[in-house]
Amino acid sequence: MADHAVPGATSGHDVHPPDHDGRDEHHHELPFWRKYIFSTDHKVIGIQYGLTSLLFLLFGFSLMMLMRWQLAYPGEALPIIGTLFGDENMPGGVMLPEFYNQLGAMHGTIMVFLGVVPLAVGAFGNYVVPLQIGAPDMAFPKLNMASYWVFFIGGVVMLSSFWVPAGAAKAGWTSYPPLANIETMGQTMWIFGMIFLITSSLLGAVNFLTTIVQLRAEGLTYMRLPFFVWAQLVTSFLLLLAFPPLEAAAVLQLMDRLVDTSFFMPSGLVVSGQPLDVAGGGSPLLWQHLFWFLAHPEVYVLILPALGIVAEIIANNTRKPLWGYKAMVFSLVFLGFMSFIVWAHHMFITGMGTIMSTFFQTTTMIISIPSVIILTALFISLWGGSIRFTTPMLFALGFLPMFGIGGLTGLPLGLAPTDIHLHDTYYVIGHFHYVVAPGSILALLGGIYYWFPKVTGRRMNDVLGKIHFWGTIVCMNGIFFPMFIQGLAGVSRRLYDGGQIYAHAEPVIHYNEFMSIAAWLLFLFQIPFIVNLAISIRKGKKVKDNAWDATTLEWSAAPSPPVGHGNFVKLPRVYRGPYEYSHPDHSDDFLPQDVPLEMEAQPAGV
Amino acid sequence: MSDLTHVEDIQKQVRIYLSVFAALAVLTVVTVGVGYMDLPILPALIVGLTIATIKGSLVAAYFMHLISEKRLIQSLVVLSLGLLVTMFAIFTIYYFDQRGGEVAGL
Amino acid sequence: MQIPYTVAPRPDTGVYNAKLGVWLFLASEVMLFGGLFSAYIFLRVGAPAWPGEMAGETYARAHEILNVPLATLNTMVLIASSVTMVMSWASLAMKRFDRYRLYMAATILFGLIFLVVKGFEYGAKFEHHLLPSESNFLAIYFVLTGLHGLHVIGGIIVNSYFLGPGSRMWKTNPKQFTNRIEIAGLYWHFVDLVWIFLFPTIYLL
Numbered sequence: 070m071a072d073h074a075v076p077g078a079t080s081g082h083d084v085h086p087p088d089h090d091g092r093d094e095h096h097h098e099l100p101f102w103r104k105y106i107f108s109t110d111h112k113v114i115g116i117q118y119g120l121t122s123l124l125f126l127l128f129g130f131s132l133m134m135l136m137r138w139q140l141a142y143p144g145e146a147l148p149i150i151g152t153l154f155g156d157e158n159m160p161g162g163v164m165l166p167e168f169y170n171q172l173g174a175m176h177g178t179i180m181v182f183l184g185v186v187p188l189a190v191g192a193f194g195n196y197v198v199p200l201q202i203g204a205p206d207m208a209f210p211k212l213n214m215a216s217y218w219v220f221f222i223g224g225v226v227m228l229s230s231f232w233v234p235a236g237a238a239k240a241g242w243t244s245y246p247p248l249a250n251i252e253t254m255g256q257t258m259w260i261f262g263m264i265f266l267i268t269s270s271l272l273g274a275v276n277f278l279t280t281i282v283q284l285r286a287e288g289l290t291y292m293r294l295p296f297f298v299w300a301q302l303v304t305s306f307l308l309l310l311a312f313p314p315l316e317a318a319a320v321l322q323l324m325d326r327l328v329d330t331s332f333f334m335p336s337g338l339v340v341s342g343q344p345l346d347v348a349g350g351g352s353p354l355l356w357q358h359l360f361w362f363l364a365h366p367e368v369y370v371l372i373l374p375a376l377g378i379v380a381e382i383i384a385n386n387t388r389k390p391l392w393g394y395k396a397m398v399f400s401l402v403f404l405g406f407m408s409f410i411v412w413a414h415h416m417f418i419t420g421m422g423t424i425m426s427t428f429f430q431t432t433t434m435i436i437s438i439p440s441v442i443i444l445t446a447l448f449i450s451l452w453g454g455s456i457r458f459t460t461p462m463l464f465a466l467g468f469l470p471m472f473g474i475g476g477l478t479g480l481p482l483g484l485a486p487t488d489i490h491l492h493d494t495y496y497v498i499g500h501f502h503y504v505v506a507p508g509s510i511l512a513l514l515g516g517i518y519y520w521f522p523k524v525t526g527r528r529m530n531d532v533l534g535k536i537h538f539w540g541t542i543v544c545m546n547g548i549f550f551p552m553f554i555q556g557l558a559g560v561s562r563r564l565y566d567g568g569q570i571y572a573h574a575e576p577v578i579h580y581n582e583f584m585s586i587a588a589w590l591l592f593l594f595q596i597p598f599i600v601n602l603a604i605s606i607r608k609g610k611k612v613k614d615n616a617w618d619a620t621t622l623e624w625s626a627a628p629s630p631p632v633g634h635g636n637f638v639k640l641p642r643v644y645r646g647p648y649e650y651s652h653p654d655h656s657d658d659f660l661p662q663d664v665p666l667e668m669e670a671q672p673a674g675v
Numbered sequence: 676m677s678d679l680t681h682v683e684d685i686q687k688q689v690r691i692y693l694s695v696f697a698a699l700a701v702l703t704v705v706t707v708g709v710g711y712m713d714l715p716i717l718p719a720l721i722v723g724l725t726i727a728t729i730k731g732s733l734v735a736a737y738f739m740h741l742i743s744e745k746r747l748i749q750s751l752v753v754l755s756l757g758l759l760v761t762m763f764a765i766f767t768i769y770y771f772d773q774r775g776g777e778v779a780g781l
Numbered sequence: 782m783q784i785p786y787t788v789a790p791r792p793d794t795g796v797y798n799a800k801l802g803v804w805l806f807l808a809s810e811v812m813l814f815g816g817l818f819s820a821y822i823f824l825r826v827g828a829p830a831w832p833g834e835m836a837g838e839t840y841a842r843a844h845e846i847l848n849v850p851l852a853t854l855n856t857m858v859l860i861a862s863s864v865t866m867v868m869s870w871a872s873l874a875m876k877r878f879d880r881y882r883l884y885m886a887a888t889i890l891f892g893l894i895f896l897v898v899k900g901f902e903y904g905a906k907f908e909h910h911l912l913p914s915e916s917n918f919l920a921i922y923f924v925l926t927g928l929h930g931l932h933v934i935g936g937i938i939v940n941s942y943f944l945g946p947g948s949r950m951w952k953t954n955p956k957q958f959t960n961r962i963e964i965a966g967l968y969w970h971f972v973d974l975v976w977i978f979l980f981p982t983i984y985l986l
Binding site (some may be wrong): 711731 | 807808816823826827853858859860875966967972973974978986
């Protein structure tokens with residue numbers, strides 16, 4: 070292959086595949102702002118999403134660390150930095166309830182919508198999916214760029230809400246009316262921020278679905294797709310169809326707040342002794358329906374890409390195919406469908422009738438089956454494997470029991486009789502944090518270690534990685550496990566004093582300090598990770614293109630990093646399934662998807 | 676396929692478009708007429724929604740070419756509509772099933 | 782580097798990328814308007830009377846407070862615009878660029894007429910202090926028709942682009958341009974479709 074070292078070409082190994090009609094495209098060097106800021110290349114956009122979302126995760130985490138000071142030492146001044154937050158928030162360094170509520174609402178919002186989903190879908194999805202399907206880019210590169218920038222604007226709007234009079238949204242990440250309707254300006258900004266974020270997700274979903282359906286390489290049938298791609302496919306469907314009702318609800322809440330409509334305002338509401346001057350006749354429950362119609366599929370958006378990442382890492386580090394790939398795929402699809410009809414299990418205590426209660430309990434129990442199938446298949450995939458305890462594998466292995474705990478603790482919440490006691494207690498917080506923190510986030514971190522060599526051509530440091538892993542998983546358990554105990558004792562969530570004021574909280578209140586210390590330690594254990602990322606980009610050990618001896622296309626068919634425009638020197642053709650490891654007929658313990666049979670290594674001994 | 680056949684195909688299409696337009700116009704008149712009859716809510720709902728569904732189906736099938744579209748697109752449409760109807764059904768049943776929910780003056 | 786299947790369809794799916802893309806977008810729009818219609822159902826089923834009391838008077842049927850003749854006219858205008866829209870695509874398929882411009886201009890014109898009529902409707906409401914804050918009937922009326930109106934505006938902007946500067950692509954890549962008009966048409970028909978359900982639901986039931 071001729072090496073076109075065109076003066077001003079985009080990168081060192083810049084081999085241009087001929088254009089479809091035979092012309093050779095000469096890539097003129099793009100100016101810095103077109104190459105790195107307003108790029109239409111899915112890899113650049115993926116990295117943009119990745120860096121932005123990691124920063125938001127750090128910010129959201131910091132909000133929580135502040136909250137945990139108040140929970141551990143209620144009413145005490147935060148030393149040194151406490152007064153930095155100003156007199157409206159922390160006079161004399163003592164946190165006001167209004168500020169605590171801001172921190173709570175924004176922690177949830179930022180972690181879900183600006184942290185985990187953009188990382189899982191925007192970063193990993195964007196970077197890896199086109200490579201794994203053998204495509205030169207996403208189907209709509211300009212739309213992809215637009216998605217990122219709309220997300221960015223949404224993030225700016227959300228962040229700046231802290232600096233408006235009376236601060237950011239305070240009505241929880243769930244923004245329930247009537248409270249959300251009458252809250253301060255920050256709540257309006259929350260709504261605007263959500264509208265931007267939802268729009269970004271919708272544009273992204275259209276892009277992912279079209280790309281996966283239309284741009285698969287030759288020979289890449291649906292049942293030969295890596296599980297990660299299947300996970301992103303179902304995730305995108307959820308985003309596409311579940312987000313719009315929330316967008317509708319956001320518009321309605323905006324109208325309630327700005328032009329005094331009563332979509333969610335009931336008649337006869339009295340606020341601070343004054344009856345509200347609105348038409349009334351609205352329904353706060355309507356908001357809950359529209360909100361949870363999205364927010365339940367949203368939790369699957371949080372977990373599915375993580376399951377995809379874990380599947381990839383496990384297959385690669387056990388050197389054997391995934392067990393039950395077909396069952397896992399069907400479970401994914403079934404889960405996707407079911408996720409639309411379970412939402413009211415978040416509303417068991419709202420006066421629901423018995424027919425609906427039965428319906429939603431049943432669908433919720435049914436939906437646990439596919440998740441169990443997937444988790445079980447991943448566990449069984451370890452059996453008989455040649456396990457390599459690489460850093461990504463540690464994270465993937467750690468994920469499995471954590472997701473198990475998270476999932477199992479959801480069962481009492483999905484059944485109304487138990488949910489009546491556990492709803493809005495710390496038990497719920499423990500449950501969902503187990504699935505998202507030592508669940509999703511652990512998997513996403515593992516994914517960073519796994520695909521870092523693809524993005525940079527270098528490995529991250531393993532010693533720092535192992536410290537990061539062990540510290541993270543231990544501390545996460547330290548924070549979230551006691552929450553089950555507190556919740557079972559009846560400690561409510563969103564209490565500014567952590568439950569101090571209630572007698573029933575007395576036997577379990579001492580856990581608060583322990584959990585807070587675990588949280589601050591968790592932060593300290595992220596430092597090796599941040600340092601590792603920073604130095605490995607420049608000083609990490611260089612690796613070969615297929616750093617992990619993997620079978621999927623992103624590893625076997627593209628260089629590390631991939632070709633600037635078009636990813637592959639030549640678009641690959643697929644001959645087999647995604648996890649052909651340790652095939653008995655071959656001497657190598659892996660057979661990539663794009664290697665034709667005639668070119669395989671000779672069997673040993675010949 | 677020669678250009679001429681292609682053009683004839685389109686011209687046949689045009690005849691269909693105009694017939695559909697006529698049908699839509701007639702159905703609009705019918706639906707407004709029924710509207711002024713001030714029927715009780717349930718018959719009014721059934722008639723109104725049926726006519727709207729017929730009109731909508733004509734637009735989707737012939738103007739949006741759904742009737743001759745590829746299976747992929749048709750399945751997507753069926754899926755979305757299924758979800759929509761499910762959402763309406765659950766919302767409606769939920770309301771009637773609620774404890775203490777009164778349904779007055781429909 | 783070329784993205785495959787931007788113009789020629791992919792053999793196994795039978796569609797080109799943008800066609801799948803726009804149908805996916807329309808699926809999400811179905812859920813958007815569906816969410817609003819669900820809100821309508823919920824509010825109406827829970828209301829003691831509908832349209833009910835507002836601005837000091839009680840109304841028993843929607844046509845007592847809304848202008849049905851004007852809305853009927855608007856319905857016919859929008860349906861006509863759907864016909865001209867599909868005719869503009871058909872003209873391109875028959876390689877008649879002049880006819881395309883005529884039909885596309887007509888589509889835009891019908892769209893503008895729709896908006897002007899809607900402007901009169903809204904204006905009349907505001908004059909009589911019939912604001913969205915008056916009652917839930919008016920609130921959902923304004924939101925549903927307003928969001929629909931915003932979609933009409935969006936469609937007019939896209940169509941105007943394709944009548945104007947965007948039509949240059951006819952010279953360089955006629956197939957892709959025809960596809961783009963097909964896509965714009967699908968969006969426009971959808972906007973018409975929403976109105977076909979919106980009109981009887983709000984004005985007649």
